[in-house]
Amino acid sequence: MRSHHDMGGEPAGPVARTEHDYVLWEKRVDALLVLLSRKDRRLMTVDELRRNIESLGAEAYDKMTYYERWIHSISQTLIQRGVISIDELGRRMTQVEQRHEKGEL
Amino acid sequence: MTDHHDHDHPHATLPDAADKLTYYQTMEVAVRELLIEKGILTADEVRRQVEDMDGRNAGLGGKMVARAWLDKEYKQRMLGDGNAAAEEVGLDHGAYKLIVVENTPDVHNVIVCKLCSCYPRWLLGLPPDWYKSRNYRSRVVREPRSVLREFGLELPDQVTVRVHDSNADMRYLVLPLRPGGTEGWSEEQLANLATRDSMIGVALADDPNPK
Amino acid sequence: MTDEELKPHFTPGQHVRVRWATPPGHVRTPWYIRGHRGVVERLCGAYPNPEELAYARSGKPRQPLYRVRFAQREVWPDYAGTPADTVDLEIYQHWLEPAEDSNP
Numbered sequence: 413m414r415s416h417h418d419m420g421g422e423p424a425g426p427v428a429r430t431e432h433d434y435v436l437w438e439k440r441v442d443a444l445l446v447l448l449s450r451k452d453r454r455l456m457t458v459d460e461l462r463r464n465i466e467s468l469g470a471e472a473y474d475k476m477t478y479y480e481r482w483i484h485s486i487s488q489t490l491i492q493r494g495v496i497s498i499d500e501l502g503r504r505m506t507q508v509e510q511r512h513e514k515g516e517l
Numbered sequence: 518m519t520d521h522h523d524h525d526h527p528h529a530t531l532p533d534a535a536d537k538l539t540y541y542q543t544m545e546v547a548v549r550e551l552l553i554e555k556g557i558l559t560a561d562e563v564r565r566q567v568e569d570m571d572g573r574n575a576g577l578g579g580k581m582v583a584r585a586w587l588d589k590e591y592k593q594r595m596l597g598d599g600n601a602a603a604e605e606v607g608l609d610h611g612a613y614k615l616i617v618v619e620n621t622p623d624v625h626n627v628i629v630c631k632l633c634s635c636y637p638r639w640l641l642g643l644p645p646d647w648y649k650s651r652n653y654r655s656r657v658v659r660e661p662r663s664v665l666r667e668f669g670l671e672l673p674d675q676v677t678v679r680v681h682d683s684n685a686d687m688r689y690l691v692l693p694l695r696p697g698g699t700e701g702w703s704e705e706q707l708a709n710l711a712t713r714d715s716m717i718g719v720a721l722a723d724d725p726n727p728k
Numbered sequence: 729m730t731d732e733e734l735k736p737h738f739t740p741g742q743h744v745r746v747r748w749a750t751p752p753g754h755v756r757t758p759w760y761i762r763g764h765r766g767v768v769e770r771l772c773g774a775y776p777n778p779e780e781l782a783y784a785r786s787g788k789p790r791q792p793l794y795r796v797r798f799a800q801r802e803v804w805p806d807y808a809g810t811p812a813d814t815v816d817l818e819i820y821q822h823w824l825e826p827a828e829d830s831n832p
Binding site: 614616631632658659660661662663674675677678679680681682683684685686687 | 756757758760772773775778793795797800804807808809810812813814815816817818819820
């Protein structure tokens with residue numbers, strides 16, 4: 413079955429020549445991938461990054477922004493590899509939200 | 518952890534929206550902090566990598582293009598081995614193999630990554646949104662001439678259009694045609710004409726004397 | 729190390745066909761090119777198989793990777809550009825079969 417990301421040749425509209433300056437959190441996501449996949453570390457590969465993005469499903473793939481798909485995929489890969497656990501990620505995310513609300517982030 | 522936005526960087530980064538953290542922004546902070554605490558990364562490394570990527574822009578690719586326009590032998594070496602040619606002008610080529618494809622009066626090249634967004638980032642910086650968009654990725658392989666027309670580039674029938682789908686381990690750079698009226702120009706001046714879009718193949722190099 | 733890398737079977741100029749198959753998982757041979765016929769433009773080297781790397785496996789033995797040139801008119805029945813227009817893709821050896829040299 414053809415996957416949603418495999419879109420070469422599909423009908424589509426005019427190319428909107430949008431560009432945006434990447435914001436800091438996006439650049440940090442990019443940096444995480446570069447650092448984690450570097451040969452001296454090999455904690456993940458771009459292939460795992462791509463696979464985890466490709467398995468998002470059509471709706472999520474289209475709704476999420478580029479770097480949202482990346483950070484989703486990086487965290488999935490790290491979980492799959494046993495580098496972080498779901499529980500510790502969930503707890504830390506809650507804590508980050510709380511710190512942000514208190515203006516401590 | 519506070520983010521300082523008042524560094525005097527030459528390319529200032531937009532600050533993150535102060536009021537609300539999205540789910541994925543929260544995830545980014547959490548993942549990064551956990552990796553740092555586990556000793557896998559340092560905050561310094563992340564910062565340096567962000568700065569490194571910030572410093573990469575089309576000027577780097579432009580340097581190679583300008584050298585190729587001035588030096589036929591360099592050009593041949595570049596077409597044979599893009600990575601070695603990048604090193605020759607003091608650029609690092611990144612982990613991937615670079616293939617440089619030459620535009621001629623008879624052939625025009627254009628690059629895409631249909632499956633995702635592969636791009637020679639270490640030479641041109643991060644890719645523009647449109648390069649990663651559904652519409653570009655779907656259409657440029659099937660109807661390149663009409664996509665190029667949308668970018669303002671009309672190619673006559675005698676010019677063959679070659680689309681390069683960068684779908685595996687290679688990364689591509691287009692060597693655009695040198696614009697006329699640039700005899701005697703320095704390498705630095707020429708490098709400015711090699712725009713990012715001309716090295717992707719959706720435009721020609723800037724023409725200093727447009728008719 | 730020869731057991732870590734497969735020998736290349738195809739040479740530049742050789743006519744090849746992209747195998748038709750529809751495996752699930754992470755595949756770098758786009759759907760639109762499967763079943764189509766082209767000409768090997770160059771051997772790019774040998775690389776670990778991305779289909780396996782995607783599942784954190786080694787991807788060895790390394791697969792030869794080829795740049796294959798296809799005539800747009802062969803790929804898209806309604807291609808509107810000129811007959812000489814091409815699309816070049818990188819295809820891993822295990823997706824390629826020899827094709828007859830004769831022009832269709």
